[in-house]
Every structure is written in structure tokens, then in C-alpha cells.
Amino acid sequence: MEPHNIISRSMARVIRGSMTTNQKIRTIQFINLLLSVFAIYYAVTTGPLYLLILSYLMFVIFCPIGISVGLHRLLSHRSFTTTPVIEKILSITSIYATVGSPIAWVAVHRSHHGFSDQANDPHSSYRNGKLSFRGILSVWTGYGSPKVKIPISYVKDLSRNQFQRWIHDNYFKLLLIPVTILFFIDPIMGLFLYSLPATIALNTTSVVNVLGHSHGYRNYDTKDFSTNSWIANLISLGEGWHNNHHGAAGSYTTQKSPKEWDLIGWFINHIRTG
Numbered sequence: 087m088e089p090h091n092i093i094s095r096s097m098a099r100v101i102r103g104s105m106t107t108n109q110k111i112r113t114i115q116f117i118n119l120l121l122s123v124f125a126i127y128y129a130v131t132t133g134p135l136y137l138l139i140l141s142y143l144m145f146v147i148f149c150p151i152g153i154s155v156g157l158h159r160l161l162s163h164r165s166f167t168t169t170p171v172i173e174k175i176l177s178i179t180s181i182y183a184t185v186g187s188p189i190a191w192v193a194v195h196r197s198h199h200g201f202s203d204q205a206n207d208p209h210s211s212y213r214n215g216k217l218s219f220r221g222i223l224s225v226w227t228g229y230g231s232p233k234v235k236i237p238i239s240y241v242k243d244l245s246r247n248q249f250q251r252w253i254h255d256n257y258f259k260l261l262l263i264p265v266t267i268l269f270f271i272d273p274i275m276g277l278f279l280y281s282l283p284a285t286i287a288l289n290t291t292s293v294v295n296v297l298g299h300s301h302g303y304r305n306y307d308t309k310d311f312s313t314n315s316w317i318a319n320l321i322s323l324g325e326g327w328h329n330n331h332h333g334a335a336g337s338y339t340t341q342k343s344p345k346e347w348d349l350i351g352w353f354i355n356h357i358r359t360g
Contacts (some may be wrong), residue, residue, distance in 0.1 A: 110258065111186055112228050115288055118184065122285040125277040137274070141282040149287035150323045152180035153191075154350045155357075158325075161188055161244065162195045165338040166358040174249060181261050182280060183287040187254040189244045196240040199335060202310035203299060206234045211296050212311060226292045294318045298328030305342055306333025314346070324350035 129137050156176030159165045168176075177188050185191055194208050201207045203215075208231060211221040224230040244250045253260065269276035294315075302315035312332040319326025319340075327340035327348065334342075338358065339351025 107186065107190070107257070108228065111184060114184055114261075115285070118281040118285045118288075121277055121281040125282045128274070128277070137278040138282075141278045141286070144279055144283035145286040145290075146323070147179060148183040148283050149290050150325075150350050151353065152176060152183050153185065153287065153291060154322065154325055155354055156180045157185075157188055157191045158195065159338055159350070159354060162192045163335050165336050166354055167360040168357050169359060172357055177250065177253060178260070181253065181257065182265075182284060184261065184284045185288065185291065187257040188250055189241050189254045192244055193236045193241045197234060197236045199332070200237075200240070201234075202308075202312065202332065204310075206232060208232065208234050208236075209295050211299055217300050217311075222296055225295045226289075290322050294322050294325045294328060298326060302326075302329070304329045306330065308332045319347075322350075324348035324352075 125141070126138070129135055156173075157180050160168065160173065160176060180188060180191070186194075197206070197208050198210075203210045203212045209225050211217055211225055213221050220230050245254075265276065265280050268280060297315040297318040298313060299311045300313060300315075301317060302313040304313055306312075306329050308329065310332060312329040314327045314329045316326060318328065324340055324347070325331070327342070327346050330340045330342050330346065331337075338354045339348050340346065341348040341351055
């Protein structure tokens with residue numbers, strides 16, 4: 087990236103800053119994974135299985151709503167419009183999925199669409215045009231992911247948004263302060279209201295990124311390996327029709343036929359204003 091003016095220099099710092107936080111985010115994700123194993127063991131062995139149901143409901147808020155509705159279809163693709171209040175709520179909700187600030191996530195996702203399944207794709211399961219274990223591992227853990235430079239223009243709109251800049255600059259405070267307070271009040275609730283749902287959200291996005299480029303059928307003749315996977319769709323509640331999405335990224339729904347159900351698109355249809 088070679089910024090040529092004050093605005094672009096500021097935006098470059100935003101993108102670089104978001105990338106340097108990746109290791110911290112991965113560390114939190116790993117801690118959540120360990121805590122989630124304990125949470126599942128606790129629920130299964132002591133009997134309060136309702137806690138698992140509670141965690142799944144929080145997962146729906148974090149992932150299908152926070153990530154898929156907020157970060158993905160609204161902020162990344164602007165496939166629909168909604169009220170400023172709802173947009174801010176969706177952005178804040180996405181924080182607790184622990185996948186990075188909206189600016190950082192959108193930058194990476196737009197880069198994914200720009201170089202889908204090519205060498206500069208920041209999260210592809212393919213290496214040299216072939217599905218590989220190393221690629222799958224990089225999607226899940228970040229280990230071995232290509233070092234890519236994300237063009238400033240990819241997040242120019244969000245980096246000029248004062249609210250999004252505030253979230254980006256204060257991301258770890260907004261994430262960790264409420265979570266720490268929750269664990270201090272009730273560690274069990276911390277496990278089931280945050281750690282386990284965040285872990286499920288992370289693994290759900292990884293399933294979509296892998297199976298959505300390797301399993302299923304294709305409706306669109308795209309230049310990548312995107313596919314429509316019923317397995318990924320069942321887990322993600324609507325993101326599995328990935329070839330449909332790559333073929334028509336500007337659509338707020340991935341449903342192209344009656345059998346291709348999309349609960350995320352159904353939800354969007356009830357909050358969109360255009």
C-alpha cells in the first residue's frame with residue numbers, strides 16, 4: 087500500500103493496525119476453545135443441559151446475526167439498507183463473535199472476494215488450484231495464511247465512518263471489559279454466554295469457508311471454486327449456498343430456489359429498509 091495523501095495514510099494505519107491485532111484475537115479464540123471444552127464437559131456431566139441451549143441462542147446472536155447479517159451482507163456487500171440504529175447494534179453484536187473489528191473483518195472479506203481461491207485470497211483452502219490440508223488448516227487456525235496487502239480502497243467507506251473507527255480503535259476494550267465483568271459475576275455464565283458461543287461462531291465460519299468451496303453443487307460459473315453445500319448451510323443457517331453468494335454477492339439472500347432455504351435472508355427481510 088502506498089498512501090498518497092493524509093486521508094489514505096490514516097486509512098493505511100487502520101488496516102495495518104487491524105492486521106497486527108490478529109495474533110491477539112487468535113489467542114483469545116484459543117482460550118475460548120479450551121474453556122468451551124470444559125463448558126461442554128460441565129454441562130454433560132452435571133446435568134444443566136439448558137446451558138447448551140442458551141449457548142446456541144447466543145451463537146445465533148453472535149454469528150448468523152452479528153457476522154452474517156451485520157459484517158457480511160450489510161457492511162461488506164451493502165446488499166441491503168437498514169436504520170442507523172440497527173446497523174450500530176449489528177456492529178456491536180459482532181464484536182463478541184471475536185473475529186475482529188468490523189473494519190478489519192470487512193477488509194479481509196472484500197479481499198477474499200477480490201482474489202477468491204487465488205494466491206492472494208486471505209482465507210482459501212486451495213494451494214496452487216488444489217484443495218489442500220495446509221489450506222484447510224490455515225482457514226481454521228490462521229497458520230500458513232498468505233501474507234496479503236489489502237488495498238486501502240476496500241474499506242474506505244467504513245474507515246470514514248466515525249462509529250466504525252471508534253469500534254476499531256477500542257475493539258479489545260469493548261470485547262474484554264464486558265466479558266471480564268461477566269466472568270467475575272458468574273464464571274459459568276461467562277462460559278456459556280460468551281466462550282462457547284464465540285467458539286461455535288468461529289468454527290461455523292470456518293466450515294462455510296471450507297465446505298463452501300469444496301462440497302456441493304454450483305449454480306453460477308464463477309472463476310473460483312465456490313459451491314452450494316447443504317451441510318454448511320445447515321450449520322450456518324443460510325451461508326452455505328456459497329456459490330449463489332459468489333455469483334450474486336449484491337443479493338441480501340442466498341436463496342435461488344425453494345429448496346435453498348436461507349434463515350439469514352428471512353431475518354434481513356424483516357429489518358431492511360431497502
